[in-house]
Amino acid sequence: MSLFSELRRRRVFRTLGIYILAAWGLMQVADVLLPALSLPEASIRYLLLASVAGFPVALVFAWLYDIGADGIRRTPGREALEGTEDDGEGQLLGKGDYLILAGLLGILATITLGVVRNADDLLELPPISASSETELPMIAVLPFAQLGGGEDGEFFALGVHDDLLISLSKIKNLRVVSRTSVMEYAKTTKQIPEIGKELGASVILEGGVRIAGGQIRMNTQLIDASTDAQLWAETFDRALTAENIFAVQTEVTRAITSALRLTLSPKEESDLKKQPTRNLAAYRAFHNAMQFARSYNPGFANYRENYEKKLEDAIALDSQYTRPIMELVGSLAQRNQREQNETDIARIEELIARIQTLDPGSSEAITAEAYYFYYVLRDFDRADELIARAQSLNPSDTRLLEIQSWIKRRKGDWEGFVETARRATLLEPNDLSHKATLVRRLMVVHDYAEAQAVVLAAGQANLEIAIFRNQLELSRHHDLETYQEGLAQFMTQASPARQRSLFLQHWLIQLSLGDIEGASQSLATAEDLIFGGGSVDKADQLHYAMLALEQHLLTGDMSALEKQVEAMKNTFGVESLVADDHDYALIYGRRLHATEKAFLALAEGNRQQAKQITDQHILASAGNHVELFFTRELICRNLGLLADAEGAVRCLREGFDQPSDVHPFLEPRLPHYARIRDSAAFKQLKTELIAQGWLDG
Structure with missing residues (x-):
């Protein structure tokens, strides 16, 4: 008898057919009932995996047993039927059969339990790629x-x-447009359709809040x-308590994920159930601090101290409120990145x-630790690991991407520095500030080809994109006058700081074109930009005076240079602009960078010191x-002014x-290198740049 005939005799095909139909019917019922019962969509996935895993168990059962009107009977072997007229009716079950059936049920239960516990691992998908990330709903x-x-x-x-x-x-499979946008x-x-198109959003949530009589x-x-x-x-009507505010937010979040047919992970489900605080006064204090932070103005006196005081107020009202704790750690750590205060460090470590x-394991706890390693311990590798973990838990938080980019830059990971900006544009493709x-x-990183592609793709650009487009176009047309005209136009549109x-x-560029009169007029009008029409401090005076020194050096007006140096000595009450025993912060209102000291020494005529x-x-x-990133161009220009051609x-x-x-299509054309243009080293460099298309012949 063939295997096929034996399978038919034992009715294996019939049993497996019944099993498949039953599994299919169960899936259809589950697809209707589970959402109605508010059970997670993952439950259907568990049923499917359990059904597939149970198939081998059903196969073994079909081979050994048969189900008839008399119940379950053991199917006799082929040898038992040979030489008889037995119709193959099954034998009654013995003790061994019951043990086998119990074992099969145990195996099936174990498989089902294992599937439920490990379904996420069994169906684990590879990390979201850039292309698939853009397909997530926004x-x-x-x-x-x-x-x-x-x-x-x-x-509220x-x-x-x-x-x-x-x-x-914090929902991995959902992109969220940032608060700024x-x-x-x-x-x-x-x-709504117009807003959605401008923001690149597939859905819009809008709402309103009314507070009256202790109700929200x-x-x-x-x-x-x-x-x-x-x-x-x-519409939600609740008593105005912190618990109710967060409960409503949880309901709204669940409704959104349900409407978008998103499956929440166990971690996301757990996060939704958390109550950040039950203290309404602490809730008020924290949001008061955050709204104060967003009103930041560089001119605010004691801004950071006031911000930290407001966060401390929130923590004092609820010592278990993790959000203000994280924000306070970040502020204190940033304030102590250069000169560390023992009291502040102790407070950071306690928090x-x-x-x-x-x-x-929360994103708040991991982010707080990342601040500490980055700003205080300056362990950039550890900070990078931590912020990456926090970002994986809070994938739509572009602020975490920004922090990650600073860490990448500190590590010298310039590819990562650029990649964080790319990810920000993927999260918010219509936000032109991310593109800029x-x-x-x-x-x-001198990837001008991709920079040009991003600028072109930006379409109707904002001011920053237009400024970069003007600079990139210079790399092709090499016309400084056209570039200068663009800069003049942008200045009329920009904020005072820009x-x-x-x-x-x-x-x-005016000085590069030899327009000394125009440069002098620009320098005269720059006084309003630098001083801002307000009180003049020493740092502003120094900034303006150094610009005047630079113009005199670049134009070779040595008489005006000497007068400017003497005027600065009188203004700041020093015999020499640069000296080893100078307290620069006291004299000039701020510390001086090494490149600034070298420039001032050069302006005084102390070339060896410079x-x-x-x-x-x-x-x-x-x-x-x-x-080096921040000072490279200043170093090069000082060396040019020193006539150090090789350097x-x-x-x-x-x-x-x-x-x-330091861009090859612009930097060599600046007047700082006039003293070395006839040197063999500079001529060789210029020849190479012309051959590469960065400069005209």
């Missing part, structure tokens, strides 16, 4: 409207909006950005120990990626090869 949470309650209504509308963004940003749509009259009412609705169709809406006890940051970093940096570029300071700085900066050309070549703002 939600924009518009600023919540204040529907009543005066200042309290506005305060902002607080609820912030908390929802934090909650949603959506705040532009506060009180907007634009239609929250109206929310989720809208399909492409069709303007309402996907979900709910980190507390947050790790309260919520170990990416272009800036690509230019720093105007200062644009002025420096515009002024240097060269010595420059050489010492180059030696001390070896291996310091960030220091300046070597510096330029290193600047072209390593991350810097």
